[in-house]
Amino acid sequence: MQIPASLERLVEEFSRFPGIGRKTAQRLAFRVLSYSPDEARNFAEAIVRVKEQIRPCSSCFVFTDNDPCNICSSNSRERTQLCVVEQANNILPIEKSGIFHGLYHVLNGSISPLDGIGPEQLTVAQLKQRIQNEQIEELILATNPTVQGEATALFLQHEFENQVTRITRLARGLPAGGDLDYVDDVTLSEAFSGRQPF
C-alpha cells in the first residue's frame, strides 16, 4: 500500500524534527488524522502564530514576544552577571531552578569546525559588544558538557579573559540522584579532580 500523498507529506514534516524517526513521525501523523477539523486547524494556527509573534531578543537572543525580553528589561535582575548558553531553550531549566538571577546571552549554537560553525556563525560579536557596553563583572559559561560545548567555552575564555574580571563555568561532578555504579569515567574523574572539603 502507498501511503496517501497528503499523509506522506505530513509524515515527512514530522520526520524533520530532531530525534523523530520515520516510525514516530507516522504515529504522530496518524494521530493528527484522528483530530477533529477544529483541532487540526488550532494546531496549524499555533505553528503559524509562533512564527509571527516570537522573535529573538535583540540583546540576549532569547526567544520572546517583547523586545527587549522580560529578563533583559527586568529591573530585579543582577545586571553584572551574564550567563552564556548555547540555545535559547537552555535557559528554561536554569530559570526553573531559580538559582540564577543575572542576565543571559544565547550563542545560537556551539563552535564545531567540522560542521563549518565558527565564532562568526554564533552571536560572539554581539557578546563582545555587550561586554564592552554593559557593566559585566562575571561571565558564567554554561555551554553543554560536550566536546563542542567545551571548545566553545575554551574559545570564549581566551577571547574575553582580559575584558571581564571573572570568567567561571558550571561545576562538573556527580549528578544529584545518580548512582556511582552507572557513572561514566569522565564524570567520575571530574568529580575526583573537583572534590571539595566536606
Add this chain to the structure above:
Amino acid sequence: MQIPASLERLVEEFSRFPGIGRKTAQRLAFRVLSYSPDEARNFAEAIVRVKEQIRPCSSCFVFTDNDPCNICSSNSRERTQLCVVEQANNILPIEKSGIFHGLYHVLNGSISPLDGIGPEQLTVAQLKQRIQNEQIEELILATNPTVQGEATALFLQHEFENQVTRITRLARGLPAGGDLDYVDDVTLSEAFSGRQPF
C-alpha cells in the same frame, strides 16, 4: 521566565501527542521557532490538508484519499482472506513485509471495558456485515499482543466462529534477532507451548 504565550500554546499542542512529554514538546516547539516563515506555513498547511483529503475507507476503515481505498478496490488482492487490525497504521508493517495479499478490516481500537470501549465503539458491526456479504474464508486476527488486543481477538473469535470457516491469529514466540537473555516470561512460555517440529 514565562514562556511567551504563543510558544506555550505550541508546546501544549505537541504535548497532546502520545509519547511526547513536556520536555520533548518544548524541544519540538523551539525547533519550529527556527523554521523560516515558509517552512512553518508548509508544516501548518500539511496538517490542514491531511484532514481535508484523507478519509477512512467506507469498507475497511483504512485511511485513504480514494474511497474505496486502493486495497479494497484492487483486483490483485486475495478477497477471501480478511486481516483484522486495531488501528489503520497497523497495516503499514504488514504491507511492507509483503507477506499478506488479502483484505483488511480496521477496528479503530480494542475492547477495553475500563475505558468504556466495547464492541459498539469499534467497527465490529461493519465487520459482521462484510462477513455476511463477502466471500470471506479466513479471518486473521492481528490485534496487538496486549491484554486488550487478546480480549478483542477472543471476542471476535466467539462472535464469528459459526460464520467463518477458519479463524486464525498471528503466531506468538521469539522475535527474530531477539536474545533469549532478554526475552520476557510470557513470550518465552508462548514460544515453548507453540514449539514446532524442526
